[in-house]
Amino acid sequence: MINAFKGLWKTSGYFRFGIVTLAFSLTMVILTFFAPYKPMESYVVAPDQPPSFDNWFGTTSRGQDLFWQMTFALRNSLGFGIITAFLSRIIAIWVGMYSGYKGGWLDKFLMSINDSFVIMPVLPILLLLNFLLRDQMNWFYMALMMAMLGWAWDARLIRSQVLSLKERVFSETAVFCGMPTRKIIFKEHMPYVLPVLFSTTINNLLWSIGMEVTLSILGLTNLNNPTIGVVIFWANQHQAMISGSWWWIAAPVLVTVFVFTGLYLLSVSLNEFIDPRTRLRMKGGAA
Amino acid sequence: MTLKHVFNKSFGKYLLGRLGQTVMVIFIGITITFIIPRLAPTNPVEQKINQMMVSGANIHPEAIKQFREAMNDLYGLKGTLLEQYLSFWGRLAKGDLGPSIFSFPLPASQIIMKSMPWTIGLLLSTSIISWLLGNLLGGLAGYQSGRRWTRWAELAANSIRPIPYYIFAFILLIVFCFLIPLFPTLGAYDRGMQEEWLNPAFLLSVLHHTFLPAMSLVLTGIGGWLLGMRALVSNIISEDYVQYAEVAGVKKKTILYQYVMRNAMLPQITGLGLSLGGIFSGALITEYVFGIPGMGQLSYRAIMGFDYSLIMGISIFSIVGVSISVLIVDLLYPIFDPRVRLS
Numbered sequence: 001m002i003n004a005f006k007g008l009w010k011t012s013g014y015f016r017f018g019i020v021t022l023a024f025s026l027t028m029v030i031l032t033f034f035a036p037y038k039p040m041e042s043y044v045v046a047p048d049q050p051p052s053f054d055n056w057f058g059t060t061s062r063g064q065d066l067f068w069q070m071t072f073a074l075r076n077s078l079g080f081g082i083i084t085a086f087l088s089r090i091i092a093i094w095v096g097m098y099s100g101y102k103g104g105w106l107d108k109f110l111m112s113i114n115d116s117f118v119i120m121p122v123l124p125i126l127l128l129l130n131f132l133l134r135d136q137m138n139w140f141y142m143a144l145m146m147a148m149l150g151w152a153w154d155a156r157l158i159r160s161q162v163l164s165l166k167e168r169v170f171s172e173t174a175v176f177c178g179m180p181t182r183k184i185i186f187k188e189h190m191p192y193v194l195p196v197l198f199s200t201t202i203n204n205l206l207w208s209i210g211m212e213v214t215l216s217i218l219g220l221t222n223l224n225n226p227t228i229g230v231v232i233f234w235a236n237q238h239q240a241m242i243s244g245s246w247w248w249i250a251a252p253v254l255v256t257v258f259v260f261t262g263l264y265l266l267s268v269s270l271n272e273f274i275d276p277r278t279r280l281r282m283k284g285g286a287a
Numbered sequence: 288m289t290l291k292h293v294f295n296k297s298f299g300k301y302l303l304g305r306l307g308q309t310v311m312v313i314f315i316g317i318t319i320t321f322i323i324p325r326l327a328p329t330n331p332v333e334q335k336i337n338q339m340m341v342s343g344a345n346i347h348p349e350a351i352k353q354f355r356e357a358m359n360d361l362y363g364l365k366g367t368l369l370e371q372y373l374s375f376w377g378r379l380a381k382g383d384l385g386p387s388i389f390s391f392p393l394p395a396s397q398i399i400m401k402s403m404p405w406t407i408g409l410l411l412s413t414s415i416i417s418w419l420l421g422n423l424l425g426g427l428a429g430y431q432s433g434r435r436w437t438r439w440a441e442l443a444a445n446s447i448r449p450i451p452y453y454i455f456a457f458i459l460l461i462v463f464c465f466l467i468p469l470f471p472t473l474g475a476y477d478r479g480m481q482e483e484w485l486n487p488a489f490l491l492s493v494l495h496h497t498f499l500p501a502m503s504l505v506l507t508g509i510g511g512w513l514l515g516m517r518a519l520v521s522n523i524i525s526e527d528y529v530q531y532a533e534v535a536g537v538k539k540k541t542i543l544y545q546y547v548m549r550n551a552m553l554p555q556i557t558g559l560g561l562s563l564g565g566i567f568s569g570a571l572i573t574e575y576v577f578g579i580p581g582m583g584q585l586s587y588r589a590i591m592g593f594d595y596s597l598i599m600g601i602s603i604f605s606i607v608g609v610s611i612s613v614l615i616v617d618l619l620y621p622i623f624d625p626r627v628r629l630s
Contacts, residue, residue, distance in 0.1 A: 014445070116312045119561070121609045123571065124602035125316070129323050131590055131598050210451040217453065217572050218587055232457075236576075246461050253457045257450055264449030 008273055015269035021262020028255075029075045037065060039072035039226045051247050058247035061238045066231075066251045073226045074255060077209050080139050080227065084208035085201050087147030088154070093197070095151065096158025097185045101166055111159070117152035125149065126211065130220035138222065142215075146208050154200040158193055165189050195274040202267035206260055213256070228252045298621055309614045316606035320599060321375050325368065332358040334593055379603065385596035387589075395600040398585065403604075406581035409497060410570055411563070413504035418559050420505070421512025426548045428513065429520025430539075440513065448510030453572035456503040460576060463499055470499045473578035500577040504570060508562075512555065519551035553624050560616025 008015040037044045043063035051058040057066035099110040129145060130137055162185075165171060174184045209228070215221050216229025219237075223230055231252045235241075240248035332355055359365055366374070378384075384395040428437040447455075463470050476492040523529060524547060532542050574583030582601060589597035 112308075112311065113315075115308060116315050119308075119312050119610060119613050120316055121605045124605040125319055125323070127586060127590070128320055128598055128602045132324055206449055213451065214453065214572055217575070218590055220590060241460065241465075244465070246465050249457050250461055253454050253461070256454050257458075260449040260451070260454075261446050265445060268445055 004273070008269060012269040012272070014265035014272075018262050018266025018269060021259055022266070024262075025074060025078060025259055028071045029078065031068075031071045032075050035068045035071060037068055039069050040064070040224055048243075048245050050245075057251040058245070060234065060248055061240070061243070061245065062234070066248065069226055069231060070251055070255055073228050073231050073252065074259065076139070076225060077212060077227045077229075078259075080143055080212055081205040081209040083140070084143040084146045084150070085205040087143060088151040088204055088208075089197065089201060091147065091151040092154040092158060092200075093193075096155040097162050097189065097193070099155070100159035100162030101181065101185055101189070103166075107159075111156075114152045114155055117149065118156065120149070120152075122146075122149045122211070123214065126215060127218070127220065130215055134220060137220075139225065142212070142221065143208070146211060150204060150207060150211075154197075154204060157196055157200060161193050161196055162189055165192055195270070199267040199271045199274075202263050202270075206263060209260075228256055301621065302618065305614055305617045309610045312610045312613075313607055316610070317376075317379070317603060320602045320606070321372060324595075324599070325371075332364065335595075338593060384600035384603065387594055387597045395594075395596045398597065399582070399600050399604055402581050402585040405579055406570070406574065406583065409501060409574070409579065409581065410504070413501050414508065414559070414562055416501075417505045417508030418512055418555070418562075421509040422516045422548070422552070422555055424509070425513040425516025426520050426543060426551065429517040429551075430524060430543050430547065432517070432521055437517075441517065444510035444513045447506060448514065450507060452504055452507040452570065453576065455507045456500060456573045456576050459499050459503050471496055496577075497579065500570070500573045500579060503573060512558070515558065516548075516551060516555060519554065520547055523547050523551055553620075556616065556620065556623055560613050563612045563616065 009019070032039075041064070045055060045059050045063055045065050047059055047061050047063040049055055049059040055065050055067065057070060059065055060069070095110050095114065099107045099114070126145065126149070130142070133141070165188075171184065171188065174188050179188070212221065212227060213229035213232070216223070216227055217232050217236065219233055221227070221230065223233060229252075232249060235245075235248040235252075238245075238248070240246065335358065336351060336355065364371065382396050384399075387393050387395045387398050424440060428440050431437055476489060476496055529542060529546055532546055537546075570581075571583035571586060573579075574581045575587050578584065582605075585597070586601050588594070589601065
């Protein structure tokens with residue numbers, strides 16, 4: 001594990017950038033506990049100040065310090081993404097592994113549902129849902145809903161992995177030794193599926209954060225709980241673009257670009273690492 | 288290749304499978320949009336009544352009762368759940384989504400139809416442009432892998448790809464409307480102009496106004512196609528037939544365009560189908576940010592105005608639209624892939 005980390009750090013620029021992003025995000029998250037202001041409290045600093053030494057990201061028209069607001073926003077958005085990714089993993093792993101391993105009618109049934117969810121446009125459904133539940137909606141219900149809508153593609157990837165694992169000799173040996181299905185799936189096949197799982201988790205995380213931002217910009221989430229999207233919503237609400245306080249939009253945009261690109265490149269570098277040819281190259285062998 | 292070659296027996300089987308899938312998606316999707324509002328603790332009619340009461344109007348209780356009944360009738364909230372479900376489908380079949388609230392009594396479907404062309408125009412053109420550019424660049428990058436420009440292209444694609452399209456829209460807006468004011472911030476055409484599509488001045492104005500939003504969508508779209516195509520091509524060029532063609536002295540251009548990219552195209556075409564499916568909800572925020580009067584802006588107005596039937600209508604339109612566009616691409620697929628039509 002440590003060796004893999006060292007190897008990746010040495011060979012992959014993407015990986016280094018990803019780790020730096022993670023460190024940055026973590027620092028932001030930890031900083032929330034030392035924040036001098038409550039995130040949504042207004043008129044604690046002079047309003048409409050451009051970025052300066054005192055207010056690194058500038059201040060909003062509501063007199064909030066954007067830097068500190070962004071630390072909370074990042075914490076909430078990441079937390080939301082992690083919960084969503086975790087919940088949807090549960091469905092994706094279950095469906096993907098059982099469907100692939102059991103085959104037959106169960107596979108057909110699960111995959112026809114799966115394919116419908118792959119094509120299904122998620123955003124309109126979320127729009128409708130959030131529109132109707134606006135007051136009752138909290139971030140956990142939203143994470144749950146998004147998990148229920150966002151598992152399908154990953155389940156398919158996991159299934160295809162399991163389909164090939166099933167044909168391997170060790171699976172047969174396990175069956176003949178009388179190993180129960182659940183054990184074969186989670187003890188024998190799981191380790192092979194983990195790498196795929198890891199990179200799809202990052203993608204799912206980014207997807208769910210992005211969805212949350214979309215819904216927030218439209219004003220469909222709890223607007224007193226700062227997330228990246230909520231910050232943009234308030235900026236739009238105060239017409240930051242027209243009144244010239246571009247930094248109000250620039251702050252969440254910059255943080256999003258940095259974090260999204262970093263996490264994505266991290267998943268790309270891990271994906272390359274999974275490919276044995278890359279690892280050979282790292283060890284100095286011929287690819 | 289004649290039509291007869293394409294539409295043979297195996298194609299019929301393929302067609303039937305795809306049709307079944309589409310029907311299933313539409314069925315599940317619309318059933319979800321039927322269930323959600325009925326499970327929700329808030330009732331759109333009560334919400335509207337509350338909103339009317341809050342705004343201070345002194346309304347007679349009898350009038351409210353009548354209003355409630357009329358609204359329940361209009362929204363199909365009468366009868367048992369099963370009756371509601373059946374009548375819901377019945378009304379859908381007639382294209383009746385109920386009246387819009389904020390433009391009462393205009394039917395929601397009419398309002399949606401008016402915004403639809405903007406969204407389809409913007410997204411169809413940008414999806415196709417980014418697909419073409421991305422595949423072309425990706426094909427070249429895969430074929431010439433190892434050169435310096437391909438590494439830069441790959442780095443750029445990888446960095447831009449994860450950025451959500453609306454974040455890109457904001458970046459372009461800040462840079463090209465504020466720091467370097469080249470483009471207008473709001474609207475799909477100059478204020479005061481009439482919507483006359485045959486008027487060249489109007490067309491120019493539309494192009495000027497939609498350039499930035501289109502740009503933001505094209506740029507965020509290219510990355511994915513480029514990377515996908517590059518990976519496919521770099522797999523294919525190591526195949527025997529390509530090396531044979533190279534040894535045989537076939538022109539590089541011919542090898543790349545006719546031998547390699549043609550084969551790499553298939554998964555990309557499926558991808559295009561799926562991305563075209565995203566058209567209806569694809570650029571919600573872009574439209575809203577740039578003030579283009581499409582479905583995105585309509586959704587925003589509907590949400591802000593508590594316009595229940597409009598939101599329902601937008602959801603249903605999107606689901607049906609997505610499924611059908613995916614189906615169309617699936618049906619075109621045999622033209623590109625001989626294996627589907629011959630197997």
